[in-house]
Amino acid sequence: MTGRGAWVAYVGPFRFPWGEPGSRRVFGLAQSIAATGTDVVVVSGESGPTTPAAVTGTSGSGTVWHVGAGERPAGGANVVSKAFQMVVGLGERTVRWLDEQPSRPSCVVVYGGGAQYMARVGRWCRRNGVAVVADVVEWYAPHQLPGGALGPPHLSAKLALHHYYPRCQGVIAISSLLEHHYRGRGRRVLRVPPTLDVLDVKTGGQAIRAEVSPLNVVYFGTPGRKDLLTPIIRAADAVARTTRLTLSVYGPSIEQVRGLLGDAQLPPSVRVPGRVPQQDVEEIVREADFSILVRPSERFTHAGFPTKFVESMACGTPVIANLTSDIGQYLKDGRQGLVCVDHSSDEIQRVLRRAAVLPRPQREEMRLAARVTAESFFDYRRFADPLAAFLGSLPGRR
Structure with a gap:
């Protein structure tokens, strides 16, 4: 499907379309984008499907597709291999999938993954002249993540929040606090709360x-x-x-x-x-x-x-x-x-x-x-036009 028309890649090491709170967040935003006629390919962290499959429950002239990049470790992997894949190698498989597509997306929206994932996807976008947008939904406290303040998950999240997200062409913020923070950093920001098909x-x-x-x-x-x-x-x-x-x-x-x-x-x-x-x-x-x-x-x-x-x-x-x-x-x-x-x-x-x-x-x-x-x-239709206008205004959009 990626060979025809404009499309948006929505990427991250999350589960989709079910499995965690972020799944609902991603699906709601993808529905909003698709509602105005743009196809959206959700590239999740799961191992499948290996080719884009249409997601049921969408409406509008665009379609939400789903493909798994395999960023999440396999269930039987040992602790060392899991740590390597989630810290060192995170983002490699997503970038490989993007490279394999016959056409480039008009922009890439990134949800989660921390600093390493954001760095890899951001480099790919700069190299290919594609706008990158961060969907920011959290500001983690040290006690919320394994290892506390000095643990790799917190350090990665902190680096993404302070370094990588402010360098994106745009930010989709889930709250007023995040909206004001990134506007203060000179970013284009659109605030979108959690949405669904109400x-x-x-x-x-x-x-x-x-x-x-x-x-x-x-x-x-x-x-x-x-x-x-x-x-x-x-x-x-x-x-x-x-x-x-x-x-x-x-x-x-x-x-x-x-x-x-x-x-x-x-x-x-x-x-x-x-x-x-x-x-x-x-x-x-x-x-x-x-x-x-x-x-x-x-x-x-x-x-x-x-x-x-x-x-x-x-x-x-x-x-x-x-x-x-x-x-x-x-x-x-x-x-x-x-x-x-x-x-x-x-x-x-x-x-x-x-x-x-x-x-x-x-x-x-x-x-x-x-x-x-x-x-x-909170209905996804409410944000269809604002998201279309926001994504269409980004510098570097193809």
Whole structure:
């Protein structure tokens, strides 16, 4: 397919189209670009498919294709070979794939990979006169990555953020913090929050139909890196002693959750189903009364933007959250959900008690407002024209 017309390469060592939060980010942006007639080839880190295959679920005159460059180590590889491929050799296979194509892309969008990956892809783009764009979604704190401040992953991420991304022709930033940072470095920047096909997401679940039932709150995520699950569990336990409430925790195992609680037994009100396939998340969130998201107010939480916030709003499920990143632009207290003024367990208790006594009509209004907000701000179609104009304005674009 790469022999006909203009096309954009969207590259990185991520899994696609499922497998990690970044998968949804990449697919949403690729859909936006394709919606205005430009084909997009997502070159992921997986080993296949070996030739571009069309991705289902796209609409518009352009097509999203997927091919695997094999940047991710094979499952049976030993530790040394994995480390070599992910640190020393990262980016080689992507560049090789780009070289093999009969025509050059109009631009290359890079998601993840760190400094080594960005350096290799950037050199290829300069050599071939192709504009390169960094899709920047994180500003990692040292404790979020293996090895801490002096570990190779953090040093690589830091070098990419400070050296390689500011040298790209453009930056797509997921948050206002990142937008302002790279504008200050003189870059062309377009801010795009997490997006998805909101119109394809079903709304309405059991929660909106139930007359009398326990308050059903769900949490999705990986606690410890960003989210504060411990105060959520403690708050839910305290509220459940006097109010009918169930907190379902998806993502971590029972052992991991117990470890957060000092190896104590789980409270009766807390369920830990563990990890579920990404494809099942939508139905689970849709059936809940609220999703909950609480994070510390630090630079890394203000730089990113939680995909699960967008997913919950798209399902019409109100969100309980404190206002990190740009969440406050979309979550108004009592409108699309409920706002915690801080991330303490006492504050979460207060908000959960408030949620438990909300009359059904108000909860239904919140569900409707959440969905309307998602359609207005997070649907991939909303960013089709802005992305086309942004990518078309880049110097060096073919």
